[in-house]
Amino acid sequence: MASVKEQMENVVVEEAKVAPASALAADLGDVIASDEWGPEAPPDRREFVRFTHLHRTLHACMIVSFITLALTGMSLKFSYTGWARFMSHMLGGFQTAGFIHRTAAVIMFAAFFTHIVDLFKLKKREYRSWKELILGSNSMLPMKQDLLEFIATLKWFVGIGERPQYGRWTYWEKFDYFAVFWGVFIIGSTGLTLWFPVFFTRFIPGAFINVATIIHSDEALLATGFIFTVHFFNTHLRPEKFPMDTTVFTGHMPLAELKRDKPREYQALVASGRLEQHLADPQPAIVVKTIRVFAWMALFIGFSIVVWIIYAMLFAYR
Amino acid sequence: MKASRPTRIELAPLALLLAAALLLAGSRAAAADNPNDACLACHSDKTLTTKRAGRTVSLYVETKKFSSSIHGSLSCTNCHADLEGKDLPHDTPLKRVDCGACHGEESKQHAKSLHGRAVARGDALAPRCASCHGNHDILSVKDPRSPVSPMNVPFTCGKCHREGTPVQTQRKIEQHNILENYAESMHGEALLRKGLSVTANCASCHTAHNILPHTDPNSSIARVNIAKTCTKCHARIEDVHRKTIKGELWEKEAHVLPACVDCHQPHKVRKVFYTQGMADADCMRCHANPNLKTRDGRPLTVHAADLSSSRHAKVACSQCHSDVNASRVRPCETITGPVDCSKCHEQISQDYQRSKHGQLFAKKDPNAPVCKECHGTHRVLGKHDPQSVTFATNIPTLCARCHREGKQAAVRYVGAQHDIIPHYRESIHGKGLLKSGLTVTATCTNCHTAHRELPKSDPESTVNPANLPATCGQCHHGIQEQFVNSVHSRTVTTTTKDLPVCSDCHSAHQIRRADEDGFKLDIMAKCGRCHAEIAKTYFETYHGKVSRLGYTKTAKCYDCHGAHDILKVTDPRSHLSRANVVETCQKCHASATRRFAGYLTHATHHDPKKYPFLFWTFWGMTSLLVGTFIAGGLHTLLWLPRAFQMRRELKAEEARQAAERNGGKEKHDGER
Numbered sequence: 009m010a011s012v013k014e015q016m017e018n019v020v021v022e023e024a025k026v027a028p029a030s031a032l033a034a035d036l037g038d039v040i041a042s043d044e045w046g047p048e049a050p051p052d053r054r055e056f057v058r059f060t061h062l063h064r065t066l067h068a069c070m071i072v073s074f075i076t077l078a079l080t081g082m083s084l085k086f087s088y089t090g091w092a093r094f095m096s097h098m099l100g101g102f103q104t105a106g107f108i109h110r111t112a113a114v115i116m117f118a119a120f121f122t123h124i125v126d127l128f129k130l131k132k133r134e135y136r137s138w139k140e141l142i143l144g145s146n147s148m149l150p151m152k153q154d155l156l157e158f159i160a161t162l163k164w165f166v167g168i169g170e171r172p173q174y175g176r177w178t179y180w181e182k183f184d185y186f187a188v189f190w191g192v193f194i195i196g197s198t199g200l201t202l203w204f205p206v207f208f209t210r211f212i213p214g215a216f217i218n219v220a221t222i223i224h225s226d227e228a229l230l231a232t233g234f235i236f237t238v239h240f241f242n243t244h245l246r247p248e249k250f251p252m253d254t255t256v257f258t259g260h261m262p263l264a265e266l267k268r269d270k271p272r273e274y275q276a277l278v279a280s281g282r283l284e285q286h287l288a289d290p291q292p293a294i295v296v297k298t299i300r301v302f303a304w305m306a307l308f309i310g311f312s313i314v315v316w317i318i319y320a321m322l323f324a325y326r
Numbered sequence: 327m328k329a330s331r332p333t334r335i336e337l338a339p340l341a342l343l344l345a346a347a348l349l350l351a352g353s354r355a356a357a358a359d360n361p362n363d364a365c366l367a368c369h370s371d372k373t374l375t376t377k378r379a380g381r382t383v384s385l386y387v388e389t390k391k392f393s394s395s396i397h398g399s400l401s402c403t404n405c406h407a408d409l410e411g412k413d414l415p416h417d418t419p420l421k422r423v424d425c426g427a428c429h430g431e432e433s434k435q436h437a438k439s440l441h442g443r444a445v446a447r448g449d450a451l452a453p454r455c456a457s458c459h460g461n462h463d464i465l466s467v468k469d470p471r472s473p474v475s476p477m478n479v480p481f482t483c484g485k486c487h488r489e490g491t492p493v494q495t496q497r498k499i500e501q502h503n504i505l506e507n508y509a510e511s512m513h514g515e516a517l518l519r520k521g522l523s524v525t526a527n528c529a530s531c532h533t534a535h536n537i538l539p540h541t542d543p544n545s546s547i548a549r550v551n552i553a554k555t556c557t558k559c560h561a562r563i564e565d566v567h568r569k570t571i572k573g574e575l576w577e578k579e580a581h582v583l584p585a586c587v588d589c590h591q592p593h594k595v596r597k598v599f600y601t602q603g604m605a606d607a608d609c610m611r612c613h614a615n616p617n618l619k620t621r622d623g624r625p626l627t628v629h630a631a632d633l634s635s636s637r638h639a640k641v642a643c644s645q646c647h648s649d650v651n652a653s654r655v656r657p658c659e660t661i662t663g664p665v666d667c668s669k670c671h672e673q674i675s676q677d678y679q680r681s682k683h684g685q686l687f688a689k690k691d692p693n694a695p696v697c698k699e700c701h702g703t704h705r706v707l708g709k710h711d712p713q714s715v716t717f718a719t720n721i722p723t724l725c726a727r728c729h730r731e732g733k734q735a736a737v738r739y740v741g742a743q744h745d746i747i748p749h750y751r752e753s754i755h756g757k758g759l760l761k762s763g764l765t766v767t768a769t770c771t772n773c774h775t776a777h778r779e780l781p782k783s784d785p786e787s788t789v790n791p792a793n794l795p796a797t798c799g800q801c802h803h804g805i806q807e808q809f810v811n812s813v814h815s816r817t818v819t820t821t822t823k824d825l826p827v828c829s830d831c832h833s834a835h836q837i838r839r840a841d842e843d844g845f846k847l848d849i850m851a852k853c854g855r856c857h858a859e860i861a862k863t864y865f866e867t868y869h870g871k872v873s874r875l876g877y878t879k880t881a882k883c884y885d886c887h888g889a890h891d892i893l894k895v896t897d898p899r900s901h902l903s904r905a906n907v908v909e910t911c912q913k914c915h916a917s918a919t920r921r922f923a924g925y926l927t928h929a930t931h932h933d934p935k936k937y938p939f940l941f942w943t944f945w946g947m948t949s950l951l952v953g954t955f956i957a958g959g960l961h962t963l964l965w966l967p968r969a970f971q972m973r974r975e976l977k978a979e980e981a982r983q984a985a986e987r988n989g990g991k992e993k994h995d996g997e998r
Contacts, residue, residue, distance in 0.1 A: 214924025
């Protein structure tokens with residue numbers, strides 16, 4: 009294998025030079041001029057189904073609402089920048105921007121609670137008890153295994169160990185997942201306070217509105233900053249997946265990728281003989297291409313917001 | 327009236343006393359021996375005559391007339407003093423009777439008078455006492471038969487001063503038809519036709535004995551004294567003529583003001599008498615000429631239409647050009663200087679002299695504007711006349727003549743205001759005046775005054791910060807009332823620092839509507855000039871951020887603190903006092919509660935002492951943020967080399983598989 013690898017070194021180098029922009033152009037061009045209207049699905053091209061339809065929809069909802077919240081919110085937070093003024097006027101004024109912001113918040117809340125409801129359904133459907141759901145191998149909850157894998161990962165990073173045999177959910181995926189819980193709780197609760205200050209000040213002192221403003225604003229900064237950099241990298245922009253991991257959008261991942269990325273899950277599925285149940289034909293090419301365009305737009309907006317934040321905080325801060 | 331010349335009325339008791347004494351003495355003398363009998367023995371003879379200078383003169387003395395005369399109780403020798411103790415018949419000629427022995431003051435006056443000096447010259451036509459009063463038949467001035475009684479004075483004077491008499495033809499008398507004119511004048515008509523004995527006769531103006539030419543400064547009809555003479559009767563005449571003169575200038579500055587006689591010619595005195603003499607028509611005889619110029623080329627033409635349509639339509643030329651002299655053929659040849667408007671417009675003139683314009687004029691600055699620069703000359707129109715350059719809507723154009731950029735006033739100007747005229751035109755005042763045509767809108771003169779313009783730095787200036795609230799308050803009175811009670815007013819706050827006045831927020835010339843977005847958004851910067859810290863913290867709140875985005879529909883400084891009625895929050899009347907703050911919040915947040923009002927509108931998380939919970943919340947959140955990014959960032963950076971390694975391996979594997987597939991395909995093709 010090593011010899012083959014060496015033989016193909018030149019090819020790899022050429023491949024690595026492909027810039028994201030040209031990749032996007034290629035994707036867009038493919039969508040527009042696609043002649044692959046039908047799936048070519050030989051039996052060996054079946055893919056592993058990682059996310060259900062609902063998961064994908066909720067993720068898409070999160071993307072839309074999150075970006076909307078970020079754009080409208082940052083335009084207020086960084087009101088001292090020209091970009092904020094431009095954005096605010098583009099959105100139809102601060103009142104309209106505020107309306108959009110709250111609408112997006114409602115969508116996010118809806119997505120959040122839909123997921124909670126879905127968890128209950130999942131428990132009813134596939135698990136005998138909450139304990140099984142929470143402590144089982146597919147649980148999102150951080151476990152001892154995750155700590156071990158985290159340590160092993162750090163060792164792998166510094167070259168003193170092999171890549172850990174990750175299971176269905178890696179520790180960073182669990183982190184991202186609970187970051188949403190945390191974020192929705194923190195930003196959502198303070199956001200509601202700011203939305204209905206008159207109502208909330210019937211119970212809490214007026215100065216808590218000031219506190220809520222700081223928490224809402226800074227937590228939002230943390231969320232956007234984290235999502236648009238670390239999360240983007242962890243799940244989409246990692247070199248080995250570059251330019252994009254579309255699993256969360258299509259719901260599918262190639263079996264080879266499952267074998268490579270989540271070996272423990274793969275082995276467990278093979279061992280239990282239930283792998284076949286989780287395989288499906290690939291999404292139609294047009295769906296994949298459309299998803300890619302959407303994902304690229306989300307990426308672009310996300311990065312733009314990061315650039316804007318950096319500019320606002322480092323260069324325009326007054 | 328001088329104290330040394332008591333009136334006849336004042337003398338009356340004295341005269342009565344004297345008469346009584348003389349009567350007593352006379353009766354005693356008569357009782358003893360009437361000395362006049364001796365004289366009358368000869369002089370009661372009607373044929374008694376004598377030759378004097380070749381003429382036969384009667385020496386008859388009518389006993390009856392003499393005894394009924396005012397001197398009837400005197401003896402002959404009382405007057406003919408040189409006969410005292412002389413034997414009869416006496417030597418001739420007798421010495422001339424000296425009336426001055428008794429009538430000393432009158433005699434002295436007469437001696438100094440025109441008449442007396444003529445007598446002294448030996449002028450045969452010169453009148454002596456007897457010429458007017460008679461000799462042995464002298465009657466009291468109160469006796470209607472007396473030639474010097476008021477009703478008879480014109481005839482007595484007229485004996486010499488009527489047309490055709492030797493005096494009038496042979497002596498230098500400038501006035502003509504004196505008696506006829508007088509008879510037709512108001513005075514003459516009243517005296518002669520209506521029998522008003524108190525009306526002015528010759529002696530009323532010329533005096534009885536102290537008659538002097540008008541060129542003599544002591545004369546009652548001299549230019550400087552004429553007003554005093556006329557006002558003996560016409561005491562309040564100045565009220566009628568010009569209130570601004572306050573009844574003083576005719577006496578005080580008689581040399582520059584037109585005297586009574588300039589308009590009301592002597593002897594011809596009529597109610598309205600401007601059509602002759604120095605009346606406008608006389609001036610216009612020359613000045614209507616369109617080619618009339620001074621030697622140095624300045625036009626001297628006066629357009630009658632200009633005058634008749636002007637505010638001064640009823641003012642005679644000579645009232646302004648008061649240097650004219652009625653006694654000249656060209657009355658204007660005595661004019662030496664420009665018209666002095668201050669004689670009528672006294673207060674305005676004082677204001678002008680105090681103003682910057684007047685100060686420059688006093689320094690003889692050639693650019694200094696004088697009255698006519700703004701008001702014109704003969705076509706002076708009132709400020710309420712839309713044609714006038716001083717009409718409200720024309721004021722900016724008028725002032726712009728000098729104050730536009732590059733013009734004489736603008737180039738010397740050292741203040742901070744520039745493009746004043748265009749800025750004013752675009753201001754709310756300028757638009758109100760020039761676009762909406764609102765003549766009550768403030769124009770240049772409303773703030774700077776019309777005549778007392780002073781630079782802002784002058785404490786007396788209407789635009790000096792100390793006076794500005796009052797100046798703006800002329801129109802914005804309600805605002806001024808609020809402002810003077812606010813913390814920004816000097817009457818409330820004592821500080822060495824500058825306190826803001828109207829112009830600090832509203833600017834001087836670019837004043838905008840306060841309900842315009844631009845103004846509303848600028849106000850934070852205006853307040854922030856002094857309240858820098860508090861403005862900064864405002865921008866950290868939602869209100870401030872929305873404002874900074876360029877929207878006005880959020881609380882700005884004045885929404886909470888008030889605009890002009892800003893008070894300390896500790897003041898119960900303040901919008902932000904404990905009693906009022908909830909109501910203030912409710913202006914926008916309809917159902918705001920007291921606890922809601924606890925929101926910190928100027929909160930900052932940079933002040934750990936004042937707002938510790940905000941400070942620690944902020945730094946707690948910031949630590950969380952920084953910590954998360956450091957952890958996440960490090961994790962990613964460490965991952966990166968491995969990720970690239972994986973990518974390389976993956977691509978190599980893909981390439982290997984592709985090569986395998988192609989190899990198989992080729993082999994397959996080769997088999998076919």
